[in-house]
Amino acid sequence: MYDLAIIGGGAAGFFTAINVKRKHPTWKLAIFEKSQTFLGKVAISGGGRCNVTHACFDPQVLCQYYPRGKKELRSVFERFGPKETIAWFKHYGIAIKQESDGRMFPESNTSETIVDCFLDACDELDIELYKGMALQSIEAGASYTLLFQNAKVKAKNVAITAGSSQSIWQMLQTLGHTIVAPVPSLFTFNIKDPFVEDLMGVSVPKAQVKLDLPAELLKSSGLKAVDITQSGPLLVTHWGLSGPAILKLSAVAARALHDCQYQFKIKVNLCGLNQEDCLAVLLNIKSEQSKKLMVNTPFFEIPNRWWQRIVQLCIDNTQMTWADCNKKTLQSLAQKLSDYSLEVKGKSTFKDEFVTAGGVDLKDIQFKTMESKLLPRMYFAGEVINVDALTGGFNFQAAWSESWIIAQSI
Ligand SMILES: Cc1cc2nc3c(=O)[nH]c(=O)nc-3n(C[C@H](O)[C@H](O)[C@H](O)COP(=O)(O)OP(=O)(O)OC[C@H]3O[C@@H](n4cnc5c(N)ncnc54)[C@H](O)[C@@H]3O)c2cc1C
Structure with a gap:
């Protein structure tokens, strides 16, 4: 039995895993990733440089960059915003620099720094990582039963960080969540x-x-x-x-x-x-x-x-x-x-940077905890929910902030 199973090994999945494990070092925790690559989008993001956040330190102003999620993210950013993101990466020895337009990147100018940081942290914290494991169905009960092609996993808590995934949205809909139909943005x-x-x-x-x-x-x-x-x-x-x-x-x-x-x-x-x-x-x-x-x-x-x-x-x-x-x-x-x-x-x-508007309806999520209002111990972060932003590091910032909130509340 896992204490926490994380579905999706992208930005939100890794940030959730590392922060939860830092808070609960004895927990048994795993990330299950569908593809053969972890953090695929992080690696190619920002033209290979990973625009991790934006130099916008006022939560009220920051929210305005989110056509969907403006209202709900305000309290989230008050708890964990770009300042906290910079400090978080500093803790792992990564300096973040600001460009003239406000975008912020690792000083190394390569997204590899971020990918390596996450993989090393998982290694250090003993977080289990599984590739080539696509979630096929979820059963909710006293614990969650997660079905993969060749495996069945039980978990007390589950975090859905699967990005824009039609099949995941269908599973969540079957469990009673409302899914706002996805459409392209940016x-x-x-x-x-x-x-x-x-x-x-x-x-x-x-x-x-x-x-x-x-x-x-x-x-x-x-x-x-x-x-x-x-x-x-x-x-x-x-x-x-x-x-x-x-x-x-x-x-x-x-x-x-x-x-x-x-x-x-x-x-x-x-x-x-x-x-x-x-x-x-x-x-x-x-x-x-x-x-x-x-x-x-x-x-x-x-x-x-x-x-x-x-x-x-x-x-x-x-x-x-x-x-x-x-x-x-x-x-x-x-x-x-x-x-x-x-x-x-x-x-x-735009520059291959496709972002999707749509996903789990924000009305179904408790933003103080990022927990589902319908199913206890099911959490959401990242592109799977109906939040998206303008270009400039805002999409990652939402993923970091929501993931951090999960770790604080779980
Ligand atoms: C080319 C490009 C460049 C970008 N550059 C930037 C940038 O510089 N700054 C910025 O802020 N934003 C950028 N974005 C947007 C940013 O990448 C996303 O907002 C962010 O990756 C969302 O993180 P996520 O973890 O929610 O989703 P993802 O990073 O998409 O991760 C979700 C993971 O879940 C996995 N998954 C899906 N279904 C299942 C399943 N059934 N079972 C198991 N796993 C599953 C997927 O394979 C994927 O690895 C960019 C986007 C693109 C496409």
């Missing part, structure tokens, strides 16, 4: 439009992007005005648009965009001004730089290539000076710079 938008065509690589540091969704969809998805407008760097890719502003929209509206099958409109503002103010700036440029060619005088931190394209969408004659430009053309330019409407047709994966 993706880029596919767009074919002269506004961005063949401009791969150009970017603006601060743009505003707004989802232009049908009113019924907005209503049914519960999205608010603050959700559907996001600001930040915007990047043109081979397929369309990416960058933090787009990724934030994809995460916040993951379910609504899935519901419209990724066919929708967005409005892009590259200048940070409304159309009227933008026109006033353009009129000023016209009077102050009248002799210059329009295509050669970019403004609003818009790179040359993108500026030329936008100007060319308004004028036929590339030799036109600001002086030659009439008010109607300036109005058209102001509209394109401040309120350009683009059709999105499909999505693409």
